[in-house]
Amino acid sequence: MKKKLLYIVLDGLGDLPIKELGDKTPLEAAAIPNMDKLAKTAKMGVVHTVGKGIAPESDVAVISILGYDAHKSYTGRGPLESFAENLDIEDGDLAYRVNFATKDPNSDRIIDRRVGRNLSTEEATALAKEINEKVKLESVPASFVFKNTIGHRGILLIKKKGGRLSAEVTNTDPAYDREGVFGVAKERFEPIALKCKPTEGHEDSQEAREAAALTNEFVEKSHKVLQASVVNNKRAAEGKQIGNLILARDGGDGLPKFEPMSKKYSMKFGCFVEMPVEKGIALLTGMEIVSIPLPTGVAEKDYPLRADKVIEAMKAYDALYIHLKGPDEPAHDGDYQKKRRSIEEIDKYFFGNLLDKVDLDNTLIAVTADHSTPCKMKAHSGDPVPLFVAGCGIASDGLDSFGESNAKKGSLGELMGLELMGLFVKLMK
Numbered sequence: 001m002k003k004k005l006l007y008i009v010l011d012g013l014g015d016l017p018i019k020e021l022g023d024k025t026p027l028e029a030a031a032i033p034n035m036d037k038l039a040k041t042a043k044m045g046v047v048h049t050v051g052k053g054i055a056p057e058s059d060v061a062v063i064s065i066l067g068y069d070a071h072k073s074y075t076g077r078g079p080l081e082s083f084a085e086n087l088d089i090e091d092g093d094l095a096y097r098v099n100f101a102t103k104d105p106n107s108d109r110i111i112d113r114r115v116g117r118n119l120s121t122e123e124a125t126a127l128a129k130e131i132n133e134k135v136k137l138e139s140v141p142a143s144f145v146f147k148n149t150i151g152h153r154g155i156l157l158i159k160k161k162g163g164r165l166s167a168e169v170t171n172t173d174p175a176y177d178r179e180g181v182f183g184v185a186k187e188r189f190e191p192i193a194l195k196c197k198p199t200e201g202h203e204d205s206q207e208a209r210e211a212a213a214l215t216n217e218f219v220e221k222s223h224k225v226l227q228a229s230v231v232n233n234k235r236a237a238e239g240k241q242i243g244n245l246i247l248a249r250d251g252g253d254g255l256p257k258f259e260p261m262s263k264k265y266s267m268k269f270g271c272f273v274e275m276p277v278e279k280g281i282a283l284l285t286g287m288e289i290v291s292i293p294l295p296t297g298v299a300e301k302d303y304p305l306r307a308d309k310v311i312e313a314m315k316a317y318d319a320l321y322i323h324l325k326g327p328d329e330p331a332h333d334g335d336y337q338k339k340r341r342s343i344e345e346i347d348k349y350f351f352g353n354l355l356d357k358v359d360l361d362n363t364l365i366a367v368t369a370d371h372s373t374p375c376k377m378k379a380h381s382g383d384p385v386p387l388f389v390a391g392c393g394i395a396s397d398g399l400d401s402f403g404e405s406n407a408k409k410g411s412l413g414e415l416m417g418l419e420l421m422g423l424f425v426k427l428m429k
Contacts, residue, residue, distance in 0.1 A: 005319035012328025014372025014385040026340040028403035034351035039402035042390035045412025061370035064417035076252020080280035091254040092164030100243035110191040124148035166207035173247035183250040185380040260286030267318035303349035331373035
């Protein structure tokens with residue numbers, strides 16, 4: 001019987017010990033009988049998803065843990081999300097990942113980078129429609145498409161008429177910096193909206209100067225439209241924060257080129273992804289997306305559905321990449337109890353509905369994360385993430401539970417994200 005791979009990534013799972021949890025991490029404090037049952041039969045280790053000490057964004061991390069060298073292939077988050085949303089992006093076009101944010105009307109101070117996390121997709125769609133209808137770019141002959149995706153998130157694609165733009169420009173979002181082509185989450189930042197400018201060494205580039213000028217023009221003009229919007233006036237009347245600013249980050253000026261996963265590993269890959277960036281990576285790496293409804297936020301409804309879909313999809317694929325967002329958002333809010341509960345819900349409703357239906361003798365289950373999001377930092381960090389690999393008759397490390405401390409004791413030791421897929425293929429044999 002051909003062996004199968006279930007590669008399960010829990011977004012932002014990694015954390016640091018928290019005093020209020022008895023100096024345990026949310027994962028270690030969580031009641032996770034199903035993952036612990038697997039962990040007792042597993043090999044464990046820790047993973048630096050992109051590199052030691054690097055606090056990666058999810059896109060770079062996912063590219064790395066799928067076995068691609070992000071240093072060679074990555075072109076920015078904006079192109080990935082634009083491709084996922086079926087926008088026509090060509091080399092020389094400038095694509096950003098953006099957020100709707102709340103800005104003090106009388107200064108550049110940002111009150112909330114995510115509009116209180118309660119901007120509905122319907123509200124964002126109406127705001128995006130106004131921007132597309134009312135904003136015109138004039139500093140350089142250019143056009144744009146602005147599209148909201150999920151909640152406060154969106155994408156901006158700018159095309160210069162008869163010419164190219166360069167992504168060698170800085171973010172306007174103060175929470176993220178650039179190290180080369182990589183977006184990096186800052187551990188601390190001043191909540192002030194930034195101006196876009198050419199990156200160091202590209203100040204004389206016309207393509208970078210024009211890209212910066214167009215970005216700043218879009219941000220300024222869209223702010224005026226958003227400030228006057230009926231949608232935002234209604235939110236203000238309801239006592240909610242308003243989405244009156246667009247924050248741009250992780251610009252790219254072309255699509256990455258990936259060797260297809262099926263060719264790279266001689267396996268047919270399906271995937272479960274929720275966010276646009278993960279969808280973009282999946283499509284560009286040749287994985288087939290398994291159709292599932294967007295999460296409702298009700299764990300006892302969302303996770304059993306995903307577990308059932310996994311069992312069904314295992315008949316059609318050799319390997320499934322399953323990305324579950326759960327733990328990351330409460331970690332960004334600094335809510336360690338909610339993060340712990342999120343991990344418990346995944347264990348109860350996803351793993352609890354999955355494990356009895358999986359043939360562990362012929363299925364390798366790998367569980368890890370794309371990055372750590374420590375609650376005390378409310379941001380991604382450079383800390384390694386825990387990993388366990390169970391099934392296919394592999395020998396256990398004899399550890400009793402899944403957590404950061406035990407993972408450090410595991411026989412797999414310290415791994416780089418780039419090494420994981422090769423390890424899984426080896427263990428399946």
